Amino acid sequence: MSNADHDAIIIGSGHNSLVCALYLLRAGWTVRVLERTDTPGGAVKTVDLTEPGFRHDWAAMNVSNFRNSAFYADFGAALERQGVEFVTAENCFASVYDDGTWFGVGTDTDANIARIAALSERDAETWKTLTDDFPSRAATVGGLMSSPMNWSALAGLGFSALRQHGWAGTLDLARFALSSPRDWLGRTFESEKVRAALAPWGMHVDYAPDIATGAIFPYLEAFGDQAGGLSIGKGGADTIIRAMVAEIEAQGGSVECGTEVTRILHEDGKAQAVEIAGGARITAGKAIIANVAPKALARLTGGTGDTGYDTGLDTFRHAPGTVMIHLAMSDLPDWRAGPELRDYAYVTIAPTLDAMALAYQQPVAGLLPEEPMIVVGQPTAIDPSRAPDGKHTLWLQVRMVPGEIKGDAAAQIDATDWETALPPFTERVLDIVERHAPGLRGRVLGMRAVSPRDLEADNPNLVGGDQVCGSHHLSQNAVFRPVRGYSDGSTPLKGLYHTGAAVWPGASTGAGPGTLLGQMLT
Structure with a gap:
């Protein structure tokens, strides 16, 4: 040496x-x-952004993939000794629609199927089949997503798929892996509401409804959450960072x-x-x-x-940017679609696939979206330790926005710099949430809006606010x-x-x- x-x-x-x-x-x-x-952790950190005692995940909130990862299988016991803790939501994600209804996915398979059956009996039967097939299909799809991109690893996955699924089943999986969210969801479900509830999980990783290979993400999130719930970090996503730093130092390494x-x-x-x-x-x-x-x-x-x-x-090439809006709240929103939504980790406002496609394409063209896709995280519904007793935090993520503004699709905001455009755009977002949760603004105790420029200044890897x-x-x-x-x-x-x-x-x-x-x- x-x-x-x-x-x-x-x-x-x-x-x-x-x-x-x-x-x-x-x-x-x-x-x-x-x-x-x-502060260590990159985009995974939890900070006081609004009022004292309110802990906000700066960017990443969902740590299910960490908890279920190959790494955690190897090091989870050591991290647990260092204090990592998780809280798992049984009510995982839901979407609200313009007609005042909602659909959501949780760990109760029968309840999921009953909600789907109210929309489509055929879709309920399809959901049952997909649920039964998920363990074997997820092993193949998940294996691909976690495998090195070399010929020996890919050949091994291919032979394994052939043994397990046969030629026809393997070709079906290949077709699925290449499909856009709209393509797969359209072939699989007849209810527009079911399609719209699953499609946002492609948007989280830059897959608008019509982008090839994006179908994998709605599938894995929906049926993975149903199988095991959705995990967030107790006290904040940074629980995983604090535990890893402590373990690195315990093993003689340093984080400076x-x-x-x-x-x-x-x-x-x-x-x-x-x-x-x-x-x-x-x-x-x-x-x-x-x-x-x-x-x-x-x-x-x-x-x-x-x-x-x-x-x-x-x-x-970087993906479009993101706006984050962190709210300290006196109470959770009263969702117009129903009180059950107060129990969900995520409530998404993106009523149709067409709305999502437009909310993606407008930022790609440099325009502030007229009706952005808004993900409302409700972490304190799952983990009350993140706020003072009886109080709450909301984590609003706007997918997508332009990193560089060329104009406004709604022709209402003239500013083309984020410092000036952020306040009126934030009001647009809150207006949309308020349509679905009347009285929201009256419960806000503190707010911090974060632009793509702010995200990149904090972490240069998030170029133009691109969180992926x-x-x-x-x-x-x-x-x-x-x-x-x-x-x-x-x-x-x-x-x-x-x-x-x-x-x-x-x-x-x-x-x-x-x-x-x-x-x-x-």
Whole structure:
């Protein structure tokens, strides 16, 4: 071994970084994680944003994929000793419609089926079949989503699918995996309301209703939640970050905040060290791992010398942005569609697939959406510890908005900078929520609206407020994420690796990129 300061230097403390660090530490490596901000966790953090005693998840709220991940199977016991805690919602997600009705999915399969049967008897029978088939289908689909993008792994998955499902079943699965949400939902359910309730889960990862390969996400969320509930962190999503940092330190690693990496130093095709603000140099004996957006990796290296790779980083496409609105509340909303909705972790306002498609396409064109898709998280309905007794928090996520504003689809907001446009756009969002929950504003004790610019300033990986660090459309996913030939996190520079949501398998609290890289390196 060389006289390097550490075996591995990890740039950025997002959850993929911390996951990777724990695999390396378990293998006996010395590891140092460097974070530019004052708080570890990247987009997974919980902060006081409004009034004292109200804890708000800054961006990510749903940590089901973390709790159900391969990483948690490996390290869950250690994290539980470090204090990680979860609360699981039995009433997972619901949608409200303009006619004052609602449909939701929870862990009670019979109740789900009864709600569907009230909309369509045929759909209720379809739901029963999909429920029965979910364990075997999810093993195949989930295996694909968590597998390295190499021929041996994919061949193994293919043979396994053939043994389990036969040729016809495997081809059906392949068709499903390539389908858009609208395509699959339209073939599967006749009720527009059922379709509209499931489709938003594609929007969470940049799959509007008509984007190919997006059907997987509504399917996995709906039937996964039904099978096991939807998990949030007790006291805040940052419970997973605090536990991982504590375990890293217990294993002899370090997570250093307020330490910004300004350059990755390399010579003769090999990454050797990082330079931090102030000019100090820290060397790595085995690996430098960068959890950064692709353009930031290009900037830090000054170019790897591989023209194709460097061009791929430079042309990497980001998804539209997000606006977050955090509310401290005297009480939960009174939903017009029914009091049962107060018990749900998420209530989405996106009444039809066409409305969702428009709410996506307008931001892609640079326009503030006239009727944005709004996800209303109600974490204190599940976890009262996040607010003072009897009080609540709401987590409003607006999917999607333009990172750079060119105009307003409603022709009401003239501003084209987010600092000026955010207040009137926030009022538009609250107006829409108030239509479905009259009296909402009268219960607001405090508010903090967060623009795409604010999200990027806090975390440069969220370019233009893109919370998934890059479009997941097929031309930039799987073997093409982030650049063809480098989906495993390797780069053209020996000893330099890339992780985070920009790397396959992409954005999720399940931390697939960090897990796969940690396993590959050890």
